Each structure stands twice: as structure tokens, then as C-alpha cells.
Amino acid sequence: MAEKSFDLIVIGAGPGGYVAAIRGAQLGLSVAIIEREHLGGICLNWGCIPTKALLRSSEVFHLMHRAKEFGLKADNIGYDLDAVVKRSRKVAGQLSGGIGHLMKKNKVTVFMGTAKLAGKGKVSVKTDKGSEDLSAKNIVVATGARARNLPGLEADGKRVWMYKDALDPPHMPKKLLVIGSGAIGIEFASFYNTLGAETTVVEVMDRILPVEDEEISKFAKKQFEKQGMKIMQKAVVKQLDRAADKVTAHIETGGKVEKHEFDTVISAVGIVGNVEDLGLEDMGVKIDRTHVVTDEYCRTGVDGLYAIGDIAGAPWLAHKASHEGVMVAELITGKHAHPVKPESIAGCTYCHPQIASVGYTEAKAKELGFDVKVGRFPFIGNGKAIALGEPEGMIKTVFDAKTGELLGAHMVGAEVTELIQGYVIGRQLETTEEDLMNTVFPHPTLSEMMHEAVLDAYGQVIHM
Template sequence: MAAQNFDVIVIGAGPGGYVAAIRASQLGLKTAIVEREHMGGICLNWGCIPTKAMLRSSEVFHLMHRAKEFGLSADGIGYDLDKVVDRSRKVAKQLSGGVTHLMKKNKVTTFMGAATIPAKGKVSVKTDKGTEELTAKNIILATGARARELPGLEADGKRVWTYKAALTPPHMPKKLLVIGSGAIGIEFASFYNTLGADTTVVEVMDRVLPVEDEEISAFAKKAFEKQGMKILQKAMVKKLDRAADKVTAHIEIGGKVETQDFDTVISAVGIVGNVENLGLEALGVKVDRSHVVTDEFCRTGVEGLYAIGDIAGAPWLAHKASHEGVMVAELIAGKNNVHPIKPESIAGCTYCHPQVASVGLSEAKAKEKGYKVKVGRFPFIGNGKAIALGEPEGLVKTVFDEKTGELLGAHMIGAEVTELIQGYVVGQKLETTEEDLMETVFPHPTLSEMMHESVLDAYDRVIHI
């Protein structure tokens, strides 16, 4: 069978790949996309979206228990875990179907199957019906990543889970161990703890959410402990002994190893890129610790071959992948004025309770880079909307360069901060200074007023504390 020829072939239909395909097609390029499993990738099917649907259920459950505070009554509060999971799967399915529709609408040819790159400019796709041979001058790798498995801590889907089992749980954990306190670990810990699991989180670093500003990490730890979670920092799970009804964890903390029994373990110790079985070695693509090495424009060094999203390294975020997809499509189409994406301009959001969001440099990182900083803080307790919502616990922190007034970073914890952070992201993109932010009129009563006050605080002009 003759090979089918395209201008661009995208391998992987997650938030990096499918967005790259849409943009390429919009720019008049004949585009194909190859996906071996689900349209929308891990993010839509087993990551960002279904976890948010489940966390929403636990948030509503938590609020139902607080009904009295709001002058309401709710009796016989309970949940049906199967129905919670079912709702989450339906949300994922709806969005996955939406991606399929977008491919058709944008005239992107879809191939369902596993891709290999036998030679430069060639893609071979193993489908149910046989093998399809495709050619294109430009190939975009967007194959994503999967959960890292540590020796001895491998998931079995019964008692030891990674994210997939945690999203379709075979049972409700009574005593849960979560290994790793990054975004994935903490979100699952938050979900199951709220539904009543006795939850312990083990983190090898010296604080939870280790990529966040230290003050935010400390605030989060306090909030989690108040909710009944046990947090073990500077601790490591050395080994798991598995039985039919329990797992015994050997946890090293402070130089001593202690054992504890759990009925469920969730491993969330990072991710590894899906770089295998693509033929990258033979092409001469550089791979470093399971990630494809690229330049700032996502070029791999092999002519016409790009890598975007999780496979191209940190930060492992869907929105970073999407933006890289658009950037690469525009480069291929020959557009002028294509800008690389600065990692420090990408916000990170964690949807635990309370939510955490940040962009740019932490206070410590800014100082490390040699900046003299001005730091402002504003607590949720000083904000009318937060009190009216019944969410008085939280903090907004801003970090400025003392010399220029440049906003170097913003860090938040509390209700709806994942929605608020974008205000600072836009500000940074427009190269805002403290003066611009101080002169901006924020609507009242809103949570966003705390962003204003935090800036004012950095310059000793705070009003409401």
C-alpha cells in the first residue's frame, strides 16, 4: 500500500498533541494525528479532568457536613463511591468525545494505533486493521508520560495503586498511605481523607508540595493535619510487604525504620516519559532520564522532529504542552515572531483542600538568583468575600524585585486560588510593576482583592490588616 503523505504528523493526542494538530490544520498544513489509546490522552481520561470531578464530589461532601454553619440542615449525609467514580468517568468520556469531534471539525486525519518512526520523515502505525505507512516533513512527538514505579513499590492495582486504580478504586481505603506529596499525591490524599480514609502522606523532601514556596508548604501542612492527615517529611518508604488484606510499609524516618500496616497504598513518586519503542535511538534523538532533550523551540536536533509536553521534561503540565503545541505548529508553518515559552511564566495549580497555586519564583529562589526582594502577604481572614464564603483560611504572597518593581512570583493557598492565579500570570506577561498593580481597581467584594492587598503590603501600604 502506498504511504499517505502529510505536512505534519503528531504522535499522541493528549493536550499537547491534539492542540498542535488543530493549530497546524488552522494554518493550512495537512495534518495527521496518531493515538494508541484515548483521544485527549492521560490528562482528559486519567489525570487533570477526572481527578477534578472526584475532588468536586469530596468538596461538596465536606460542605454538606458544614451545613449548620450556613444556617442549613442536612441529615444522613453519605456517599456512594461507585457513583462518584461513575460521574468522574462520564465527565472524562464527554471531553474525550469532544476531542474526537474537534479533530473532524479541523480536518485532522486520525489514526488509532501505536506509532514508530522507522526513519526520518516516516511514521508507521500499527492499527487493528494492519499497518499504515505515513510520511511527513515534520513530526511532533507528544507521547506524554506515565507513573514512575520504584523497585519494591510497584503497583498491583489491588492494594498498591497508581493514579489509574485511584481513579477507579476497587475498594474504599480505610487506612491509606500516599507516597509522594506532589500535586498528584496530595490531590488523592485530599480526596480520600475527606471521604473518611485515615490518611498518611510520606514525603522524601523536607516539606509537602516541595515545589511551592516554603511558607505555602508550611501553611498547607498545618491545614492537612487539621483535617486529620498524618504528614511524614524527610521520610522514605523502603519496602512494602503485601498480604491479601493489608500492606506493611517499612518507613525510614530520622535514621530509624518503622513498620505500619495499611489497607491501601497510592504511589505518586513522579513520572517517566514515554520514550520507548518509538525508534528514537536509531534516529539519534538524545534522551536524558526518560525525557527527550530539546531546545527552547522544542526541536530535538533531528531535522523536522519536535518533542512537546511531558516527554520533553518539566514542568509536567497540560497547559505547558498545549502552548508548546501551538508554538511548534506556528514554527512549522513559517510564522514570524514565534516566542519560546518561559518555564517561570507557567502557573502550577493543585486542587487539594485548600487549593494551592503559584507562578514565577518563590521567595527563596528569587534571593538565590541574587534579587533584593520586597515581599507582601495578605491573609484570607482579612477579606470580606472569604469570610462570607466561610473560607477564612488562606494566604496570598507576592514577591517583587526591589530595584525595578518587577513581579517575580506569586504564591497562594486557599479557596479558588487556582482561578485567581491567572491575574498575576497576565500581569507578568504584560511586564507589570507594583505601581500598575496598585493602581488597578479590583472589584468588591471578591477574593481577588487579596491580590491587590498583598501587593500593597509589599510596599507598606496595606489597608485591611
């Protein structure tokens, strides 16, 4: 079969790959994209989007139980887990289908199959119809990552789950153990706990949500415990004994190992990059702990070969991958490309309460040598938060005392995953405390707390 030539080949059609393909096509390149499973990748099909659909259902369920607070009546409140999951899968399917439409619209050639680098500028694709040989001057590897399986804690899809099992569960957990308190673990813990599962979260570090600012982690922990979650910090699951209807977890804390019984376990202990069987090592690409080593422009060191998204390392976020996809396409076509700055990428966790952050934590800023000014404002001081019935939360800002630069912002509470973008834009535009103080925030909104947290850092807070 004759070799097919393109200007750009993208391997992987997740939020990094499909965006790189679209931007490349917009800039006049002939583009091919190769995907072995689902257009949209893990994010659209088994990650970001379906989890948010599940969490929305649990949020509505939670509010239904609070109907009396709002002067409303709701009797015989319940849920149909199959229907909740069906809605989540429908949302994911709708968006995945939309990616197919975008590929056609932008004249991107799609190959559904497994790709392997076959030499400089060459890719072979195995499809269900045979094999294809492709070539391009530029190749972008965007194969993403998968959940980490620890020895002895491997998922079986029955009583021990990974994220895919938790998104389409074989049963509703009654007594649930979640191993790991990063974004994925906490989101599933929040979902199942809200639906009534007796939930325990085990975290090996000294606090949950360890990448977040310490104050935010502590605040979130208190809220989770109020909701009935059991949080075990500085704890390690050493062993899982599996039976037909239960799992016995051997959990070590303080040097002692105790046995605890659960009917379901979710393992959320990080991810590993999908670097195998791509031919990367044969091309001379350096791989460090399952991730491709790149420079700030996602170049691998091999001419014409780039790696973006989860496979290229932290932060493992869809929006980071998408931005890198745009950057690489623009770099290839001679545009002035802007490298991604990890400290300017917001992180969002969609548990209840929500958590969002950008930039340095207070501890990290001090570690880097900054003299800091820190401001805080509680949700209880905000009229809109009280009107919403969401008075639990806080916003924290960290500034460079010398220059007024916004070094970081950290939030916990209702809708903070939407609010955080205000600070992201502020950092991108290099605004100072004076710019933020002089900005008029609309009333009544949750965003007013962003203003007050800035004012508090400089001793000018109004409503506290």
C-alpha cells in the same frame, strides 16, 4: 499499502498533541495524528479532568457536613463511591469524545494505533487492521509520560495503587498511605481523607509540596493536619509487605525503620517520559533521564522533528504542553513563535485548600541574586472569603526591589487556582508593582487579596 503523505504528523493525542494538530490545521497544513489509547491522552481520560471531578464531589461532601454553619440542614449525609467514580468517568468520556469532534471539524486524520519513527520524515503505524506508512516534512512527538514505579513499591491494582487505580478504586480505603506529596499525591490524599480514610502522607524531602514556596508548604501542612492527615517528612518507604487485606509499610525516619499497617497504598513518586520503542535513538535524538532534550522551540536537533509536553521535560503540565503545541505549529508555518518560559507557567494543585503559584519562590529569587520585596495577605482579612466560610488561606507576592518586576506569586486557599491567572497575565505583560497598585479590583471578591498582597510588599496594605 501506499504511503500517505501529510504536512504534519503528530504522535500522541494528549493536550499537547491534539492542540498542535488543531493549530496546524488552522494554519493550512494537512495533519495526521496518531494515538494508541485515548483521544485526549492521560489528562482528559486519567489525569487532570477526572481527578477534578472526584475532588468536586469530595468538596461538596465536605460542605454538606458544614451545612449548620450556613443556616442549613442536612441529615444522614453519606456518599456512594461507585456513583462518585461513575460521574468522574462520565465527565472524562464526554471530553474525550469532544476531542474526536474537534479532529473531524478541523479535518485532522486520526490513526488509532502505535507509532514508530521509520526514518527522516517517516512514521509507521500499527493498527488493529494492520500497518500504515505515513510521511511528513514535520513530525511532533507528544507521547507524554507515565507514573514512575519504584522497585519494591510496584502497583498491583489491589492494595497498592497508581493513579489509574485511585481514579477507579476497587474499594474505599479505611487506612491509606500516600507515597509522595507532589500535586498528584496530595490531591488523592485530600480526596480520600475528606471521604473518611485515615490518611498518612510520606514525603522524602524536608517538606510536603517541595516545589512550592516554603511558607505556602508550611501553611498547607497545618491545614491538612487539622483535617486529620498524618504528614511524615524526610521519610522513605523502604519496603511493602503485601497480604490479602493489608500492606505493611517499612518507613524510615531519622535513621530508624518502623512498620505501619495500611489497607491501601497509593504510589505518587513522579513520572517517566514515554520514550521507548519510538525509534528516537535511531534518529539521533538525545534522551536525558527518560525525557527528550530540546531547545526552547521544542526542536530535537533532528531537522523537522519536535518534542512537546511531558516527554520534553518539566514543568509537567497540560497547559504547558498545549502552548508548546501551538508554538511548534506556528513555527512550522513561518509565524512568529513565542517560546514557553517555564517560570511563567502557573502550577495548580486542587486539594483542600487549593494551592497555586507562578514564577520564583522567595528563596529562588534570592538565590538568583534579586533584592526582593515580599507582600502577604491572609484570607481572614477579606470580606468575600469570610462570607464564603473560607477564612483559611494566604496570598504572597515577591517583587524585584530595584525594578518593581513581579518575580513570583504564591497562594493557598479557596479558588486560588482561578485567581493565579491574574498574576500570570501580569507577568506576561511585564507589569510593575505600580501597575498592580493602580488597578481597581472589584469588591467583594477574593481577587482583592491579590491587590492587598502587592500593597503589603510596599508598606501600603489597607485591610491588615
